[in-house]
Amino acid sequence: MSAYRGRFAPSPSGLLHLGSLLAAVASWLEARARHGKWLLRIEDIDPPREVPGAAAKIIAELAAYGLEPDEPVLWQSTRRAAHDAALAALLDSGLAFPCACSRADLEPGGVYPGTCRRGLPPGRAARSIRFKVSGQIAFDDRCHGRIEQDLDRDCGDFVIRRADGWPAYQLAVVVDDAAQGITDIVRGADLLSSTARQIALQQALRLPSPTYLHLPLVRGADGRKLSKRLGSDPLAGSDRRSALRAVLTLLGQPPPPAIATLDGLWAYALKHWNPGAIPRGIQPAAADAILLAEDD
Numbered sequence: 001m002s003a004y005r006g007r008f009a010p011s012p013s014g015l016l017h018l019g020s021l022l023a024a025v026a027s028w029l030e031a032r033a034r035h036g037k038w039l040l041r042i043e044d045i046d047p048p049r050e051v052p053g054a055a056a057k058i059i060a061e062l063a064a065y066g067l068e069p070d071e072p073v074l075w076q077s078t079r080r081a082a083h084d085a086a087l088a089a090l091l092d093s094g095l096a097f098p099c100a101c102s103r104a105d106l107e108p109g110g111v112y113p114g115t116c117r118r119g120l121p122p123g124r125a126a127r128s129i130r131f132k133v134s135g136q137i138a139f140d141d142r143c144h145g146r147i148e149q150d151l152d153r154d155c156g157d158f159v160i161r162r163a164d165g166w167p168a169y170q171l172a173v174v175v176d177d178a179a180q181g182i183t184d185i186v187r188g189a190d191l192l193s194s195t196a197r198q199i200a201l202q203q204a205l206r207l208p209s210p211t212y213l214h215l216p217l218v219r220g221a222d223g224r225k226l227s228k229r230l231g232s233d234p235l236a237g238s239d240r241r242s243a244l245r246a247v248l249t250l251l252g253q254p255p256p257p258a259i260a261t262l263d264g265l266w267a268y269a270l271k272h273w274n275p276g277a278i279p280r281g282i283q284p285a286a287a288d289a290i291l292l293a294e295d296d
């Protein structure tokens with residue numbers, strides 16, 4: 001068995017919020033509990049959605065919580081050559097193709113109808129590159145159990161290089177997780193539906209597949225994600241020990257007693273860390289109670 005290597009891979013499209021803190025905390029605790037490494041990768045490959053200064057603030061806020069990566073931060077934007085090499089390999093092997101379609105050309109539900117799979121229609125120029133999907137992908141998520149997805153039916157051939165020339169998230173995340181030797185991925189359940197596409201790419205690129213643990217999405221009673229309710233800078237000014245305690249409770253871990261220091265809380269959290277207790281979904285009532293407590 002290879003040594004455990006985990007990571008937290010935020011996009012700098014906003015600041016750290018309760019949902020992303022949950023992913024940072026769980027991925028860190030699991031890496032520490034497994035005597036492994038915890039890496040930090042800033043996924044800055046979407047300049048239009050990037051919030052200036054967000055990356056530096058995320059890194060600083062993580063450090064303020066005591067979450068320091070074991071290796072230098074990897075900036076995904078520096079990895080263009082590797083992303084381009086993977087795109088070229090997929091094109092060369094016929095597993096990817098240039099596509100002229102835009103969102104408006106998709107079927108209702110966003111499924112790609114295969115328009116450019118056998119070549120660009122006459123007179124149309126390539127905008128993006130898509131990966132050719134075929135059939136079913138199955139994997140075992142450590143929290144959600146067996147997941148099976150039929151990529152033909154659910155999404156069809158998907159974009160791996162965007163119309164603006166940047167690699168798509170699905171491609172970049174697969175190439176960089178492999179390059180960083182990531183063995184175990186712990187991240188939010190909003191990415192559960194991306195995992196089958198990523199495994200399909202790992203198989204096509206002959207890269208190893210890590211294990212997956214998707215954390216529950218935190219929703220308020222109104223069904224909205226907590227992060228949205230908490231505004232753009234939700235953790236600013238909130239006491240870090242309270243936020244960490246809230247996150248541990250949402251992760252189904254035993255409620256830590258009142259402990260004076262952040263270090264003490266981390267030691268307690270690590271000693272009692274039990275990934276098997278992480279709930280698949282978070283009760284709106286529990287989430288709301290935490291929100292109310294934070295509002296006090």
Ligand code: GLU
Pocket residue numbers: 008009010011043173187188191
């Ligand atoms: N960068 C992605 C995000 O912030 C997460 C990538 C991942 O964990 O796979 O949503």
